[in-house]
Amino acid sequence: MILSLIKFTAITGFVMALACTVSKSPAQTHDSEVLFVCEHGNVKSLMAASYFNQLAQERGLPYRAIARGTAPNSTTVPLAIIQGLGGDGFDVSLFHPSAVKVSDVSASQHVITIGTTLPEDAQAAAQAKMERWSDVPAASDDYSAARAAIKRHVDSLVASLEATTLLTKTAVIEVSGPKGQRFDYSPSTQRTTTFCQRTWARASCMSSTCARIR
Numbered sequence: 001m002i003l004s005l006i007k008f009t010a011i012t013g014f015v016m017a018l019a020c021t022v023s024k025s026p027a028q029t030h031d032s033e034v035l036f037v038c039e040h041g042n043v044k045s046l047m048a049a050s051y052f053n054q055l056a057q058e059r060g061l062p063y064r065a066i067a068r069g070t071a072p073n074s075t076t077v078p079l080a081i082i083q084g085l086g087g088d089g090f091d092v093s094l095f096h097p098s099a100v101k102v103s104d105v106s107a108s109q110h111v112i113t114i115g116t117t118l119p120e121d122a123q124a125a126a127q128a129k130m131e132r133w134s135d136v137p138a139a140s141d142d143y144s145a146a147r148a149a150i151k152r153h154v155d156s157l158v159a160s161l162e163a164t165t166l167l168t169k170t171a172v173i174e175v176s177g178p179k180g181q182r183f184d185y186s187p188s189t190q191r192t193t194t195f196c197q198r199t200w201a202r203a204s205c206m207s208s209t210c211a212r213i214r
Helices: 002-023 044-058 079-086 102-106 120-129 143-169
Strands: 032-038 063-069 108-114 130-133 173-176 182-185
Touching: 032 044, 044 063, 044 079, 044 108, 044 143, 079 143, 102 108, 102 120, 108 120, 108 143, 120 130, 130 143
Parallel strands: 032 063, 032 108, 108 130
Antiparallel strands: 173 182
């Protein structure tokens, strides 16, 4: 009985330490940045960022996308792109393309190039977090085909990020109590039930919100 209590106390301490770590995770309080880069910064990357932000918001994911270009040649968005994205509910008429900077790459958790190559200094900052989409046709030649390819890639990217987010939020640690009672800690749930009032657990609790009873 004493040995079981010691083991339970040690496990509970680990659970609470993990709880403190999870509660301070930056990903839970700040959106992570996704960087889309195309040549001019006002067509493919803008389309990808628009579709990505919409889908990420719909699924409640902590990500925000921005669009940049490797060689912007305009300060506006082509009319065909304004009209095309407008048909999907996006107003990009006031968007102004910007050249990609090393700071953009450094601040992003994911970097996706679409039919272009990052400048050498930005490539070093991107390292393993860079992904290339080389099969997106020119929107000026076939907008529908470009839209379909970009949306397919965005759907896949969001699904991957969603799966990763769920894995980090639903890791469950189970602790066995007396008489077969089971307790678990899951960082994805806000519902916790205290069991410090129970005599058998009083010695092992370090907080009033130790675990959730199944």
